[in-house]
């Protein structure tokens with residue numbers, strides 16, 4: 597998938613007025629893209645992660661993605677250098693959060709990790725700071741409850757890959773102040789994105805619809821109805837999806853898909869959301885998709901060929 601970005605039309609290298617300094621927590625698949633988009637649009641970005649090597653890798657990824665945008669002629673070299681210079685990395689949450697106007701948390705999809713992070717962020721950030729989470733499924737109201745400022749907590753759900761995808765799903769917690777929602781809508785538009793508001797129920801809109809489809813695709817494979825390539829081809833050519841559901845699951849991360857399905861299953865209490873045993877087994881085995889080099893497909897560094905993983909390549 598194309599990881600490049602265009603300079604958003606609204607950027608002009610000056611941030612939306614009420615927000616100047618943004619702290620992004622977590623520099624994995626989503627965090628580095630979120631940092632790139634904010635920095636390209638003129639915001640000062642503090643990118644924080646527990647892992648120093650992960651931060652180094654994230655900066656290499658961002659530099660490489662910006663180089664591609666320059667090569668395409670969508671960004672000049674000076675703007676690229678300025679964007680990179682606006683991103684500072686740190687392994688200290690206290691240092692990274694102390695002056696933030698906005699925090700976008702993109703750490704691992706785990707309820708306990710997020711509750712603890714928000715408890716700390718509430719202590720470390722200025723009282724006016726808005727605390728946003730990029731969670732795919734965990735309740736915003738629940739996360740807000742870990743802070744003393746539930747009116748200033750909101751979901752800001754970017755899509756993967758962040759520099760390319762236009763949508764930001766904005767999720768209002770039970771106590772989110774409408775003025776905070778309005779600010780996040782404004783910031784999203786300023787990033788060149790299209791915000792869509794949703795209320796806080798498990799999976800919000802995007803994953804409530806997407807994850808049952810991915811889970812059904814895994815069941816279709818598990819029951820031997822068709823192979824990996826066949827299932828993806830049916831959905832690409834028959835339903836005009838740009839990517840088949842199994843390839844998309846690999847791209848999102850099978851661990852992330854499983855975590856979201858568990859939130860849907862628990863949150864609604866309905867068996868239709870129960871994760872397919874094959875998905876559970878693949879996550880237990882460490883085959884998480886693109887990020888580990890193997891999921892439903894096998895990935896070779898530097899190759900764009902889509903090769904079905906050996907365990908699924910035999911005949912049905």
Ligand SMILES: NC(=O)c1ccc[n+]([C@@H]2O[C@H](COP(=O)([O-])OP(=O)(O)OC[C@H]3O[C@@H](n4cnc5c(N)ncnc54)[C@H](O)[C@@H]3O)[C@@H](O)[C@H]2O)c1
Pocket residue numbers: 621622623624625626627644645646647650701702703704705706709713730731732733753754755756847848849852
């Ligand atoms: N992967 C996707 O396609 C996708 C899409 C939309 C939203 N999301 C959501 O974005 C968030 C991040 O997902 P991801 O796919 O980037 O995960 P990832 O596993 O690629 O990266 C998570 C990062 O968070 C870091 N981290 C964990 N605990 C931390 C802490 N306490 N402080 C600082 N850093 C910490 C990890 O070291 C890691 O670098 C999740 O909430 C996920 O549901 C993911």
